[in-house]
Amino acid sequence: MTNKKKILLIDDDKDFLFATKLILEKGGYEVFMAEDGKSGVEMWKSVNPDLAIIDMMMETWGEGFSVLNKIRATDKGKEIPLFMLSAVDLHGPYNSFEPPPEFPKVNRVLHKPIKADDLLNYIARELSSK
Amino acid sequence: MTNKSGKPLILIIDDEEALRDGCRQVLEKAGYDVLTAGEGIEGIKLARENLPDMSFIDLKMPNMSGMEIIEILFRDIPDIVLVMITGFATIVSAVEAMQKGAYDYLPKPFNPDQLRALAKRGLEHRYLKIETKRLREEKDQMEKNFITFVSHEMRSPLVVIRQYIEALNTILGERFDQDTKEIIERCRKRIQSLEEMVEHWLDISRIENGTLAQQKVDLDIETIISKSTDEMIPVCRKRGISLEANVPPKLPQIKGDEESLVRVFSNIIGNATKYTPDGGKITITCQHDEYYINVTIADTGVGISPDKLSLIFEPFFRCGGKNEKYSGSGLGLTFCKKIMESHNGCIAVSSKESEGTTFVLTFPCRIDQE
Numbered sequence: 001m002t003n004k005k006k007i008l009l010i011d012d013d014k015d016f017l018f019a020t021k022l023i024l025e026k027g028g029y030e031v032f033m034a035e036d037g038k039s040g041v042e043m044w045k046s047v048n049p050d051l052a053i054i055d056m057m058m059e060t061w062g063e064g065f066s067v068l069n070k071i072r073a074t075d076k077g078k079e080i081p082l083f084m085l086s087a088v089d090l091h092g093p094y095n096s097f098e099p100p101p102e103f104p105k106v107n108r109v110l111h112k113p114i115k116a117d118d119l120l121n122y123i124a125r126e127l128s129s130k
Numbered sequence: 131m132t133n134k135s136g137k138p139l140i141l142i143i144d145d146e147e148a149l150r151d152g153c154r155q156v157l158e159k160a161g162y163d164v165l166t167a168g169e170g171i172e173g174i175k176l177a178r179e180n181l182p183d184m185s186f187i188d189l190k191m192p193n194m195s196g197m198e199i200i201e202i203l204f205r206d207i208p209d210i211v212l213v214m215i216t217g218f219a220t221i222v223s224a225v226e227a228m229q230k231g232a233y234d235y236l237p238k239p240f241n242p243d244q245l246r247a248l249a250k251r252g253l254e255h256r257y258l259k260i261e262t263k264r265l266r267e268e269k270d271q272m273e274k275n276f277i278t279f280v281s282h283e284m285r286s287p288l289v290v291i292r293q294y295i296e297a298l299n300t301i302l303g304e305r306f307d308q309d310t311k312e313i314i315e316r317c318r319k320r321i322q323s324l325e326e327m328v329e330h331w332l333d334i335s336r337i338e339n340g341t342l343a344q345q346k347v348d349l350d351i352e353t354i355i356s357k358s359t360d361e362m363i364p365v366c367r368k369r370g371i372s373l374e375a376n377v378p379p380k381l382p383q384i385k386g387d388e389e390s391l392v393r394v395f396s397n398i399i400g401n402a403t404k405y406t407p408d409g410g411k412i413t414i415t416c417q418h419d420e421y422y423i424n425v426t427i428a429d430t431g432v433g434i435s436p437d438k439l440s441l442i443f444e445p446f447f448r449c450g451g452k453n454e455k456y457s458g459s460g461l462g463l464t465f466c467k468k469i470m471e472s473h474n475g476c477i478a479v480s481s482k483e484s485e486g487t488t489f490v491l492t493f494p495c496r497i498d499q500e
Contacts, residue, residue: 013286019293023300057282113292116300 004030005127008047010040010067011055011085016112020053020119027120037067044071050127053110055085072104081107081126085114135163138253139180142166143173143199144188144215153186156242157249170194177207184252186236186245189216189223197223197230204231209260211252215240277335280328288325292318323459330461334445337468344387344472348496351384351423352377355414358395365403366412373399375414382418382495386473394466398427398489401462405487406431418495425491433483442479443467 007029011017014035021031032047034040037058044052052071056064064084071077084106108122140162142153150166157164165180167173169191177185185203189196200212214227214235224235233252236244295318299306306314336342355375366373402412410430417424434442434449441447446460463477470477474494481487 013290015290016293019290019297022297026300112289113296116296 004028005051006030006032006047006049007123008032008034008040008044008049008052010034010037010043010052010058010064012036012058013055016055020114023116023119024123026116027123029123037063040067041070044077045074048076049080051081051083051123053083053085057086068104068106081123083108083110083122085110085112137161137163138184139163139165139182140249141173141177141180141182141185143168143170143185143191143196145169145191146188149188149215152242153245156245160246160249162249170196170199173199174202174206177203177210181207182210183256184211184213184249186213186215189214189227197226200227200232201230209256209263211256213248213252273339277332277339277341280335281332284328285325288321288328291321292325295321327459327461330459330465331445333465334461334468337465337472342390342472344390346385346387346473348383349386349388349391351381351416351425351493354386354388354391354395355416355425357388357392358399359414361396362399362403369403370409371403371406372411373403373414374412377414377416378418381416382423384423384473384493385496386493387469390469391473394469394491395427397462397466398491402427402429402431402487405429421495423493423495425493426488427491428486428488430486433485433487434479434481435483436481439479439481443477 005028007024009017009020009024009031010033011020012035017033017035021033024031032043032049034043040052040054054064054067054071058064068082068084071080071082082105086109107126110119110122140157142150142157142164143166144150144153145168147168150168154164154166165176165182167176170193173185173187176182187196187199187203196214196216200214203210203212212227212232214224214232215238216223216235217238227235233255234248236248295314298314303311333342355377359373359375362373365371399412399414406412406429412427412429415426415428417426438447438449442449443463443466445464448458448460467477470491476492478490478492479487480490
């Protein structure tokens, strides 16, 4: 039995999944990956992770949001820390994404690429405050 | 084609029954579906219900004239090809019909070959017209999608490579020797500057097609200057460069987008710090009259040679050519120029080699109208 915390990564870019998985595993987490929204939501139900990281810009703009909505709509999903990923903006704040107030709760918006230290710190902070 | 059978559909509107039937036989034999009407109202009703590809319309009919029918069908039925049949083939009536949207006219009497030839030519014309329209729409859409496409498809791989470098450093970083670390760091930097280049280029494309989000509000130049100099203070302090801003009190406001103007100033002040030797000086001064505010940014740097001075706002132009000591996208000043233009302002430069460079940004004062 492992008592590693479980993290679910949902992103349609295989390489991004793999690179991020390596970082998270080095950080001591057990990582589950889904390449699209649908299997992400299914995996969410079967894996029951401690935290999920969801890409906003899969296939269509809306997919990340709909995954977020579906997860937040489940009983277990109400309080779990959720991070959203965005590559919309690299520098200046043009088109940068901040979830509107009526949006389901997003614990943090991360911009790709994410520094490994930052990622691990943010996750540690969320999971320790639980 | 609009017809269920897949054959082109032709509508004949003529009050002479013999002519209607003759046309029907000829055209059906030639492989078309044919509808006929003996007068205008019926013809228009049939056209609206069946959306024919082409219609032959007699000019002289009781009740509604062919000219009126042409006008209505041209307006109501998309891409329909209209031909006026006339026994009084005068130039005047032909021209009038064409003006109302007819493609051609067919003088009576005509033989089956003439009818077939005109039907064929008219339908080809229609096909080409539709195809042209479709291609034009596709082209417009492609142009619109291009920026979205570039931003997603070109940036994604770069982002992923940088994420891999992060992963590599995380899982193996401790075991890398100095040379390996150096190589990886150089790769990271090169990827990052490529990313920046894509980003800057996108910004310029967005300005050009008007999709750069700019929120023009009343602004104090002073705020913009202090926001952009704040970023530079650490670098200047480290290198002993004095950075001075002299903004007179009660400078008129301008109308502008703070975010992009801060980037313009940061860009120019950033260049000044790059090309000014340690211990140099960068001075920002503002002057204004009733109509314009001039902001001058002068450095005591290496300067730009006269032959290069006129080229510095060109995309991808680098003063130092391939031996440029400082990395950059080569798009910074192009961006500045475009942003200044989008603020109805302008940017000018003067320089003396080994003495320094001076940029002047000119903004129109905010005019209180209404």
